[in-house]
Amino acid sequence: MAPRVLVSDKLSETAIQIFRDRGIDVDFQPDLGKDKEKLAEIIGRYDGLAIRSATKATAKLLERAEKLKVIGRAGIGVDNIDIPAASKKGIIVMNTPFGNAITTAEHAIALMFAVARQIPEANASTHAGKWEKSRFMGVEITGKILGVIGAGNIGSIVCSRALGLKMHVLAYDPFLSAERAKEIGVTKVALDELLAKADFITLHVPKTEKTKNILGKENLAKTKKGVRIINCARGGLVDEAALAEALTSGHVAGAAFDVFETEPAKESPLFALPNVVCTPHLGASTNEAQENVALQVAEQISDYLIRGAVTNALNMPAISADEAPRLKPVIRLADVLGSFVGQMQESAAKEIEILYDGAPAEMNTKALTSALLAGFLRAHATDVNMVSAPTLIKEKGILLSEVTRDKSGVYDGFIKLTVKTETGTLSVAGTVFSDLKPRLIQVQDINMDTEVNPYMVYLTNKDVPGIIGSVGATLGEAKINIASFQLGRKKEEGKAIALISVDGEVKESVLKQLLKNPNVQEAKSLSFNIE
The missing domain is CATH 3.30.1330.90 (D-3-phosphoglycerate dehydrogenase; domain 3)
Structure with a gap:
């Protein structure tokens, strides 16, 4: 009997066809993730679950998932999946960490330009029929010091782009070796040194107990006066209230945020502050990235259910399709x-x-x-x-x-x-x-x-x-x-x-x-x- 996979969020038709071509019985219900009761009612029928961010794979839902063997998240973030609960039931949790890396890195660079030159405010002013040329005095990127917190897959791409813009790049990452730092052309430093020297700071780390509020009130006070802060990684890495205070006092010159501690972000201490650029979690929102992660998750789930291969799992050692x-x-x-x-x-x-x-x-x-x-x-x-x-x-x-x-x-x-x-x-x-x-x-x-x-x-x-x-x-x-x-x-x-x-x-x-x-x-x- 063919394995059954439920797709409860929006995936491309090409991704759905991958399941079919691999012999998977796929049930495509792209709006089901929003209906918790209906999802809980039918989840017990499936061997695999493919999702984006709308579906919440909670412990309560997983209790009903009697046959479920694998959950595939089209994207990198898995905040909507209870991984300990999945692990307890033997459900493998996969994500697609590389499909949207370039897109997210490019968004961080775009936000850095936007906050440096106050582009959103200048755009709104000009659309309103004003010509406030002297009001929007920006700063150059060239020659400035960029502090990158987290030099993993996305962070290293940001480093590469920043070096191409003739910036000097400092990187803080406990897992970054001296050899790797040299290879990507950055200077590895301690966090305090990065905070003290950087003109711009961009974050590219997961949210964990160690990284939660890594830029809290204490660390924000250690930053260079006039710093600009960009966060396209995860909400909760920066204390939004403390940052709002630092922006109001003038210690922090600007900020650009794509992610927030609570999402959807209907309100935030950062909203309405001058020289704060906010976007609604658009880091992975390009046609290329959405298609890439959808295709990847379809391939990964199919490979596991058909051949036992484990790729990009967060709670299981990798097993290639060949082995x-x-x-x-x-x-x-x-x-x-x-x-x-x-x-x-x-x-x-x-x-x-x-x-x-x-x-x-x-x-x-x-x-x-x-x-x-x-x-x-x-x-x-x-x-x-x-x-x-x-x-x-x-x-x-x-x-x-x-x-x-x-x-x-x-x-x-x-x-x-x-x-x-x-x-x-x-x-x-x-x-x-x-x-x-x-x-x-x-x-x-x-x-x-x-x-x-x-x-x-x-x-x-x-x-x-x-x-x-x-x-x-x-x-x-x-x-x-x-x-x-x-x-x-x-x-x-x-x-x-x-x-x-x-x-x-x-x-x-x-x-x-x-x-x-x-x-x-x-x-x-x-x-x-x-x-």
Whole structure:
């Protein structure tokens, strides 16, 4: 059955056709995003949701999204999506961060010119039949210092354009390396230095707890007198009330804003102030940008639903379309290994170590780790998934380490999971053979070779004769059919492990019966989802 995608905001017909061409059953209802009740009523029917900014993917809505696997936002901002709620349900959230980068950067440059030369006010005055040439005295851009807060994708384009205008560019960005700063031709500085020296300041960072009101009252006071401030990034990066005070006092000479703390912005302390240019969130509003992001989101959602590729996801490691088929059986193996140890675990985990040997070490280990952690946690919490698992591990305070190495044994590669708990250490290793099925090759450092089946029994026992017969007799009396019986042992320690594949779930009463055998030390029933 073809995946179903709901498009609840306006996307171009070309983007809708991409879904159809890829075999997606697409339901195009461009005005539905404004109708919360109707959207909630039907959202449970769809595997994918494509939106712009009108649709609000709230936690309440996502509770009704029983089948939803992916949300694609045509644009960069995801303020209208509850990402933690989506992650908890295993819904991948994608955006299109590059489709409108040039458009947004150009708008920032345009606003910088507009506020430097007071173009909007001069335009209104001239339209009113006035000729106030002496009133609108502007400043040149050439030779001025531009302070760029955030030199990522959009910010770096702004830097390039500003350098072309013969400006001197200072950049503040904690993630900007010295090499990258040199490459794009800017001087990397601390925030205080940027504030003190810049003639113009433009912001290009996401809104986070660290960047909220990054230009608040205190930092605005540190700016150079006569500075002009441009914000085409996110509302809330600048304290609008504090900026209004600085504009009124004359410390700040002008401002140009495309984004506001509350949108749609019906009122703001900045409105009606002289030499403040305001536009209604037009950063991405060009025909080219709107078409680009619409096409990108259609491609990304289709690639995920059809091929398992993950692109520009905010809560999941990227998986390319080329690697998805090759990665799928190894992801299944990682999930099994995590599930195995999770089901064996009897006390709180303190440390998790994952070893990728050979072929898996050359794959997308972030995705593999997410799958393994999901399998591990799912033994104790049913609502865990690849998206939410890494976050949950951090929240639990469990130390996580990953090691990759070249092929070291007879297998092309394997994954080994070791978990240190409050009472001991659990370990398991597995690989994937040519049949693409997961196999366990080591349990508790005892070598084995067994195919993973949906229902299995794990035993630790004394390495003595007759154990297979006595265990088989107990399972036979309980009407449990044995599919395979694999043993591994450490002869010098007199210790052995058995993994028994059976045709159905083994009840607790049968496990208790097995433990009555004086040679059986531990008996557990295991189950795996290996579809």
